[in-house]
Amino acid sequence: MRSPYNAEKEASTSWSMFKSWFPQSLFLASFLSSPYIFDSAKLLVLGSIVETGRRLCQWLLERFHFQYSMTAQFSEGDLAYEWIVHFLVAKVWQRSCDFNVSAKSSSRKWGVQSSGSGQPTSLGNVDYVPTYQQPQLFRWQGYWLEVKRSSGMPSKMPSSPFGSQMYYSGSVFVTIYTMDMSVLSNFVEEARLRYIEVSRPNVIVHIADTPHCNPAFPWTNVKCKLRRPLNSIILQQGVLESLLQDAKEFIGTEDWYTERGIPHRRGYLLHGPPGSGKSSTIYALAGELGMEIYSLSLASGFVDDSFLQRAASSIPKHSIFLLEDIDCAFPSREDDDDNQMNVMSGLNGFLGPSFMPSMRRSSVTLSTLLNVIDGVGSEEGKLFFATTNYIDRLDPALLRPGRIDRKIPYSLATKEQAAALFVHFFPKLNSSKDAVDSIALAAETEGNISYEEFIAKLSEAFASHVPPDEFSTAELQGYLLGCKKQPEQAVAGIAEWIEQERQYKRERRDREEATKRKAKEKRESLTRPNALPVPPTLPSGASSLPLLLPTVGQTAQNLLTGVINDEQPLSPSPAYEASEGTTDVGQCETDSDVPKT
Numbered sequence: 001m002r003s004p005y006n007a008e009k010e011a012s013t014s015w016s017m018f019k020s021w022f023p024q025s026l027f028l029a030s031f032l033s034s035p036y037i038f039d040s041a042k043l044l045v046l047g048s049i050v051e052t053g054r055r056l057c058q059w060l061l062e063r064f065h066f067q068y069s070m071t072a073q074f075s076e077g078d079l080a081y082e083w084i085v086h087f088l089v090a091k092v093w094q095r096s097c098d099f100n101v102s103a104k105s106s107s108r109k110w111g112v113q114s115s116g117s118g119q120p121t122s123l124g125n126v127d128y129v130p131t132y133q134q135p136q137l138f139r140w141q142g143y144w145l146e147v148k149r150s151s152g153m154p155s156k157m158p159s160s161p162f163g164s165q166m167y168y169s170g171s172v173f174v175t176i177y178t179m180d181m182s183v184l185s186n187f188v189e190e191a192r193l194r195y196i197e198v199s200r201p202n203v204i205v206h207i208a209d210t211p212h213c214n215p216a217f218p219w220t221n222v223k224c225k226l227r228r229p230l231n232s233i234i235l236q237q238g239v240l241e242s243l244l245q246d247a248k249e250f251i252g253t254e255d256w257y258t259e260r261g262i263p264h265r266r267g268y269l270l271h272g273p274p275g276s277g278k279s280s281t282i283y284a285l286a287g288e289l290g291m292e293i294y295s296l297s298l299a300s301g302f303v304d305d306s307f308l309q310r311a312a313s314s315i316p317k318h319s320i321f322l323l324e325d326i327d328c329a330f331p332s333r334e335d336d337d338d339n340q341m342n343v344m345s346g347l348n349g350f351l352g353p354s355f356m357p358s359m360r361r362s363s364v365t366l367s368t369l370l371n372v373i374d375g376v377g378s379e380e381g382k383l384f385f386a387t388t389n390y391i392d393r394l395d396p397a398l399l400r401p402g403r404i405d406r407k408i409p410y411s412l413a414t415k416e417q418a419a420a421l422f423v424h425f426f427p428k429l430n431s432s433k434d435a436v437d438s439i440a441l442a443a444e445t446e447g448n449i450s451y452e453e454f455i456a457k458l459s460e461a462f463a464s465h466v467p468p469d470e471f472s473t474a475e476l477q478g479y480l481l482g483c484k485k486q487p488e489q490a491v492a493g494i495a496e497w498i499e500q501e502r503q504y505k506r507e508r509r510d511r512e513e514a515t516k517r518k519a520k521e522k523r524e525s526l527t528r529p530n531a532l533p534v535p536p537t538l539p540s541g542a543s544s545l546p547l548l549l550p551t552v553g554q555t556a557q558n559l560l561t562g563v564i565n566d567e568q569p570l571s572p573s574p575a576y577e578a579s580e581g582t583t584d585v586g587q588c589e590t591d592s593d594v595p596k597t
């Protein structure tokens with residue numbers, strides 16, 4: 001219960017508080033009623049409403065995007081990326097303001113035409129490639145589509161023998177304002193068909209020729225080769241036809257393979273001397289079948305197991321996988337000897353095999369190669385082609401059916417091939433007018449025979465001079481290119497050319513034999529007990545290596561010599577030189593390549 005005394009005390013406290021607060025409240029009231037504050041407050045409220053509205057719109061737009069659109073990403077390196085970029089260049093990016101201008105080369109680029117015909121192509125000697133970075137909205141078959149392009153972000157490649165490298169890969173994002181998946185698939189299908197149509201006159205060759213590339217897609221180099229007609233390949237009767245028939249049958253029988261549980265792949269080995277038409281056959285076949293080639297040479301120094309596996313697993317279905325120089329995975333006795341020679345001279349041992357690979361040896365192992373050919377970790381439905389100049393070097397495991405289903409031998413030119421090549425070189429339609437006239441005149445003087453009969457006669461004369469199985473078709477082609485408008489001159493000069501070539505080949509053979517002999521002598525002098533160390537022989541590319549190399553190479557050499565001959569000290573002492581090494585020193589002196597130390 002409140003006492004009268006307390007009530008009085010409370011009242012006096014409130015009065016004194018009011019007295020102290022009253023002037024301040026007056027000030028606050030006058031401050032709040034000032035127009036400046038009022039307007040600010042209004043602005044604040046208005047701003048809050050606008051910001052809330054903006055966020056609401058954004059949220060609604062996002063919900064709309066989420067509910068009523070879908071976005072497809074196309075990543076560089078994938079074939080679908082090529083389809084879409086080609087489509088966009090033709091349909092959407094024609095009005096680009098930014099171009100990458102580069103000199104025309106065989107590397108494929110999607111450029112635009114100024115005439116506006118819509119076909120992406122190259123102009124004269126220059127390619128104009130749009131580098132569109134801004135998002136763009138366009139209509140396709142009644143739907144709104146938005147395209148954005150992300151420039152390649154640098155990413156780090158997994159560590160490789162060449163150190164960790166950066167690579168760039170971009171993407172294209174296509175947003176379609178519909179939830180109907182079939183619209184997206186129709187759009188991609190249209191882009192694909194356009195791409196096939198544009199690529200038809202060419203054979204597309206993807207080459208993995210650099211170790212510094214996107215690890216997900218090592219096929220960085222894309223070349224466009226003009227399609228070669230099959231009849232321009234001159235082989236033994238029926239070889240090409242049966243090859244084409246076999247490949248077509250394989251492509252059309254995927255279900256048959258699946259039903260029987262047989263992996264759907266087919267392997268061909270084309271073997272024979274250089275310049276006999278192995279690669280040309282594959283390119284012509286690819287053009288005929290409308291397939292793209294993914295070509296890798298095992299002779300490339302950087303191709304190792306992991307690179308080969310990545311490359312093989314990223315090849316799309318319905319393509320040709322071409323492994324050139326497959327024998328490089330199986331070095332010959334001479335290669336091994338050469339390698340041993342490098343090691344003996346200390347340099348290879350010091351620098352390591354990855355720095356100085358042998359001329360032909362690949363670092364791919366047989367087991368990986370077999371796995372790759374078996375299609376482990378990759379799509380089926382591909383044609384596998386391998387080429388080699390040395391079939392004898394190949395492991396039987398590689399040649400078994402299922403890996404290599406057909407072996408096609410190639411040989412140096414026969415007389416029939418020489419005659420066919422001659423006829424192919426002088427067709428009536430492609431000859432220049434002057435040449436045709438002069439030939440026609442000659443034909444008339446010959447007794448009024450037709451152009452074709454005249455050329456056939458000349459071809460027989462030409463072939464009669466060409467010794468069978470001595471020159472490759474490429475060599476004969478090289479000769480004919482020198483007189484491509486004068487068939488009679490070609491016949492007149494062939495005998496002399498053959499003599500010159502024989503002489504040149506003889507000289508080259510002699511030089512090679514002399515080099516081999518020298519190398520053998522060197523090897524023998526090194527493996528001989530008590531041999532003196534030899535300074536390393538620098539390869540031509542390593543001429544600027546630091547001066548320190550000979551010392552280190554010599555140390556490696558000493559170690560190796562020590563391994564070969566246990567009794568020998570690691571570095572020969574003067575005493576050893578004077579007493580035991582007398583005979584060998586004498587021998588070394590006669591060898592001009594082995595300096596006396």
Ligand SMILES: Nc1ncnc2c1ncn2[C@@H]1O[C@H](COP(=O)(O)OP(=O)(O)OP(=O)(O)O)[C@@H](O)[C@H]1O
Nearest residue numbers: 232233234235273274275276277278279280473474
């Ligand atoms: N049988 C052939 N028919 C037509 N042209 C040929 C033939 N053989 C070789 N050539 C011509 O010779 C050149 C080289 O041919 P290609 O590269 O196909 O030979 P290759 O056997 O693959 O040689 P390598 O083993 O050195 O790779 C090409 O320009 C090609 O036109």
